[in-house]
Amino acid sequence: MNLLHHEHTLWSAAPALRLAGIDEAGRGPLAGPVVAAAILIPPAAIDTLYNGPLAGLTDSKRLTPAQRDHYFALLTTLPGIRHGIGIASPAEIDQINILNATWHAMRRATEALPLLPDHALVDGLPVKGLPCPSTAIVKGDAQSLLIAAASVLAKVTRDRIMDDLDKTYPVYGFAANKGYGTTAHIRALHQHGPCPQHRRTFRPVQDLLTFFPGFTA
Numbered sequence: 023m024n025l026l027h028h029e030h031t032l033w034s035a036a037p038a039l040r041l042a043g044i045d046e047a048g049r050g051p052l053a054g055p056v057v058a059a060a061i062l063i064p065p066a067a068i069d070t071l072y073n074g075p076l077a078g079l080t081d082s083k084r085l086t087p088a089q090r091d092h093y094f095a096l097l098t099t100l101p102g103i104r105h106g107i108g109i110a111s112p113a114e115i116d117q118i119n120i121l122n123a124t125w126h127a128m129r130r131a132t133e134a135l136p137l138l139p140d141h142a143l144v145d146g147l148p149v150k151g152l153p154c155p156s157t158a159i160v161k162g163d164a165q166s167l168l169i170a171a172a173s174v175l176a177k178v179t180r181d182r183i184m185d186d187l188d189k190t191y192p193v194y195g196f197a198a199n200k201g202y203g204t205t206a207h208i209r210a211l212h213q214h215g216p217c218p219q220h221r222r223t224f225r226p227v228q229d230l231l232t233f234f235p236g237f238t239a
Contacts, residue, residue, distance in 0.1 A: 025080070025167040026072055028143055028159060033065050041065070042139035043168025044128050044149070044156070047082070047176040049120055051201030052211075052227055053194065053220045054184050056115060058108040058127035059175035060135055060142070061168060067102045072167055075100065080170050081163035082177040094178040097171050105175055106134025116223045125151050131176075145169045191217045 032039055046058040063071065072079075079093050097103055108130025110123035118126070129151045132142065139154050145162040162169040181200055188197035193214050199207045201219075203226070211220075211230055220227045 025170060028166045029168060032141060040137060040140045042142040043166060043172040044132060044142050045145040045163055045169050045172035045176050046124050046127060047180040049124055052203050052224050053201035054187060055109045055111050056124050056127050057176045057180040058131040059172040060106045060131040061171045061175060062104040062135055062139060063168060064102050082173040090174050090178050093174045097175055104136050106131045107179055108134060112219055112221045115221050125149050128152065143169050187219055191219060
């Protein structure tokens, strides 16, 4: 599949269009933030990168951790590429729900770019509140190079956050499960109760709050 189809379609109509890719990581876990990334790659450079150092880049879920780290290093150091990261905390997720928190993180990532894009390609369904027009593409991280790049940036950034949280809350195994509801994670929740990084509106965390009244998020 040509991962530049959507990009070239937009650039054919507006060659100077400043086009971004946006994606998120961490909507489903029981703990940790949701993280979004936005990335700009100039049209003059993207074909060379696609056929060169970024060859093989695709949806972060299809890559190994080592491959994600490799592409993350390239995407954050290659000349001309610009990126922004946006984060919504567990407390914010609990306050406004995961969908709105994801939209907030995507907006923050876009606003963190050095220049606001003229248009954005976004993974999934339409996003409210972005500071630019956007096109939503279902499974876009497997169809667009810009979205795939954003998915890698978001995934690696979030994984590293969870690795750091594992040092503060080692009983939950965050470095291994990244906050997802694995059997070992659920067992630790029942043994130790939730920590401040758990999403208290997500089950089974919500169910456990009755038994651990000292929990505050």
